[in-house]
Amino acid sequence: MLETSARLLRLLSLLQSRRDWTGPELAERLNVTARTVRRDVERLRALGYPVHAAPGTAGGYRLGAGAALPPLLLDDEEAVAVALCLRTGAGGTVEGVEETSVRALAKLEQVLPSRLRHRVQSMQAITVQPRRGGGPTVGQQVLTVLGAACRDRERLRFDYLDHGGAASRRTVEPYRLVHHGRRWYLLAYDVDRADWRTFRADRIEPKSPTGPRFTPRELPEDAAAYVAKGVTSRAYRYQAVIVLHTSADSLAQYNWSGFGTITARDDLSCELRTGFESLDALAMYVGMLGVHFEIKEPPEFADHLRAVAARLSRAADAAEPPRAGVSPAGR
Known part of the structure; x- marks a missing residue:
């Protein structure tokens, strides 16, 4: 028995x-x-x-789905992962999960073996969560629908607002949900446009029912890398490629998530790919890095930098010189 x-x-x-x-x-x-x-x-x-x-x-x-949730059987690694995710749920970008995360965590920790409870508490003690920003959130129901369609390989229809506010109806083959730069993105194959697309989940309004099921295509590359490239360059007016004369490791202090991607060329140089709506913003961003650089794209960025440099030079020349014995900081 x-x-x-x-x-x-x-x-x-x-x-x-x-x-x-x-x-x-x-x-x-x-x-x-x-x-x-x-x-x-x-x-x-x-x-x-x-x-x-x-x-x-x-x-x-x-x-199948029943009238009540059946007992979930988790191994040690799965239990620890679920507990850590629930602990960090209150600071996430999924709307309305804070209270339910606390309730679910209380139930899980009640039945965790002491060895696993200690692992969860130790990991939480050394984990620092970023402060929650005022950015957009995505509803639990939307993420659930997107995740289920990816899992079941079912076509998905939804209304979508692009970054310019234009509305459209999309039919896609959904493949991956990717969390990048504190936002959720759906990587999918757009059936009508016959190409891969990245969609922000908070701009998606799914339509039911889903289906039919589709035969999976080969992904263009790693899903996380593809989404990172899309949200840091393809969605913007100006797409820039800049060679920075410093090592990629020396730039590790900057948080590139949501702003660009860095690829090492050799020990003394790397390539930055990023995107901005204005050349002024691009000039400020690259200039703040404090390293020598070469412009590969866009070609008009060089002329814009010359205009910015001339404007800054005139401002410096017109500045009032400090009086004798008074430092600029003390004026």
Whole structure:
């Protein structure tokens, strides 16, 4: 009886870890026969777990949605990860999760073994969270819909507002949700435009139902890197490529998230790719780095810098010189 109960818990854990399982896959994982798997599935159903089955060679088992949330079976690493995420939830960018995060964390910590509770508390003690800014937040329901569509590989329709405020209806194949620069982005293949696109989740209004399911395409590159490039350059009027005459490591003090990407060229130089709505803002940003640089793109940036340099030079020449014996700071 104990062996059967342990196997049922293991079967439930497997059904929670993946959307679809075939009978032979479950039998191999549990080291039992397919007939035993069928019997165990019936036992789970008798306990109230909605395990759905599809016949045939392409069929299998899937844990469906029930009237209540079934017990979640987490290994040590999963439990620690969930606890840490809940602890930091109050300072995140998902709207309305603060109170529910606290309630869920209280339930989880109540049943955590002492060794895991100590790990969570130790990690939290040395973790410094950034102050929550006044930027846009995204609703829990929106993230849930986007995440489910990515997981189930179902087409998604939504209304979207771009950075200029223009509205459009999009039909996409969603692939990844990416958190970058304290915002959530959806990386998806835009069906109507036949190209990859990055969408800000807080500007998405999903439409139901989702579907049909699609065959996955090969991603253009790492999802996080693709989104970083998109939100730091492609969405802006001016897209800049600047060679900085310093090592990439020397610029590690700057927080590039949401502003640009740095790629090392050699030990003494690196390449900055970024984007801005105005050349004045780009000039101020690059000038504040305090290093020599070369302009690769855009070509009009060089003329703009000459105009800025002339304006600054005139201001310096026209400045009133300090009186004798009085330092500029003391005036």
